Amino acid sequence: MQKTVSIVKIGGALLEEEALLEAVCQGFSAMGGAKILVHGGGQQASRVSQALGITPKMVDGRRITDADSLKVVVMVYGGLANKTLVARLQALGCNALGLSGADAGLIRARKRPPGNLDYGFVGDVEHVAADTLTTLLDAGLVPVFSALTHDGRGQLLNTNADTVAAEIAVALGRERRARLYYCFDKPGVLRQVTDPESTIPLLDQRLFRELLERGEIAAGMIPKLTNAFHALERGVSEVYIGPPTLLEGVSGPFTKISL
Ligand SMILES: Nc1ncnc2c1ncn2[C@@H]1O[C@H](COP(=O)(O)OP(=O)(O)O)[C@@H](O)[C@H]1O
Numbered sequence: 129m130q131k132t133v134s135i136v137k138i139g140g141a142l143l144e145e146e147a148l149l150e151a152v153c154q155g156f157s158a159m160g161g162a163k164i165l166v167h168g169g170g171q172q173a174s175r176v177s178q179a180l181g182i183t184p185k186m187v188d189g190r191r192i193t194d195a196d197s198l199k200v201v202v203m204v205y206g207g208l209a210n211k212t213l214v215a216r217l218q219a220l221g222c223n224a225l226g227l228s229g230a231d232a233g234l235i236r237a238r239k240r241p242p243g244n245l246d247y248g249f250v251g252d253v254e255h256v257a258a259d260t261l262t263t264l265l266d267a268g269l270v271p272v273f274s275a276l277t278h279d280g281r282g283q284l285l286n287t288n289a290d291t292v293a294a295e296i297a298v299a300l301g302r303e304r305r306a307r308l309y310y311c312f313d314k315p316g317v318l319r320q321v322t323d324p325e326s327t328i329p330l331l332d333q334r335l336f337r338e339l340l341e342r343g344e345i346a347a348g349m350i351p352k353l354t355n356a357f358h359a360l361e362r363g364v365s366e367v368y369i370g371p372p373t374l375l376e377g378v379s380g381p382f383t384k385i386s387l
């Protein structure tokens with residue numbers, strides 16, 4: 129039988145609130161089989177930036193990462209957010225190993241070339257070292273990735289955490305049955321973003337286009353869904369978007385993505 133692997137991405141909002149953080153750590157720790165956690169931290173990075181007098185700039189859900197902003201995201205994602213999660217998971221008996229894409233050369237990216245807009249030190253993923261990752265999983269370790277990558281020539285880069293999770297799922301999905309979970313602070317993809325009761329149980333590309341045209345899908349949900357469809361097109365078996373309860377496998381609101 130083909131081995132499975134679960135890749136769970138948690139959004140920055142879940143790291144902000146103790147009850148949500150606890151729910152996500154509990155749910156993730158209890159998941160069986162090989163698993164990987166990828167975390168964001170965009171809200172925290174923006175807050176720390178502001179406190180340091182650096183105004184955060186976001187375009188289409190991506191941070192314009194100049195040299196000073198890169199220092200902030202390395203400190204916040206690779207430091208505070210990553211190590212907090214690792215310690216919490218260790219306390220729950222989950223053998224978490226904190227990583228960035230530079231560690232063991234796991235995720236190499238290419239600095240996005242400046243076109244009409246210069247995103248600065250933002251990386252598009254070129255290669256995930258699936259063999260090394262599989263070695264860690266087979267040793268019983270649980271990788272916990274921040275959204276940092278490197279170019280292989282000494283430069284750290286900032287990559288959207290949804291994209292990091294999708295690229296890991298695609299790379300591992302070549303050998304295993306990969307399930308990708310996007311956990312965030314809403315019950316799923318909503319038909320009307322203002323109505324928390326309007327979770328869409330099954331979302332395909334046709335409905336996505338329809339909701340996009342009506343303006344019901346906006347902001348960070350656009351890159352999240354683009355990453356989700358892209359992952360399914362490139363061999364990931366299942367993609368889900370929902371709240372932390374999604375990880376407990378209990379019935380409740382969430383969205384399953386289909387092509
Ligand atoms: N139709 C929609 N359903 C759910 N959320 C939506 C929708 N349209 C826009 N959003 C927004 O997208 C956000 C999720 O994207 P993002 O902030 O990037 O997630 P994350 O917390 O994973 O980083 C939600 O918090 C919500 O404000």
Ligand SMILES: CC(=O)N[C@@H](CCC(=O)OP(=O)(O)O)C(=O)O
Pocket residue numbers: 138139140141167168169170171173189190191201250251275286287288289290348
């Ligand atoms: C290039 C880019 O935009 N990187 C993201 C990485 C963090 C992230 O994705 O965090 P959330 O999942 O909490 O939004 C950023 O700096 O905001």
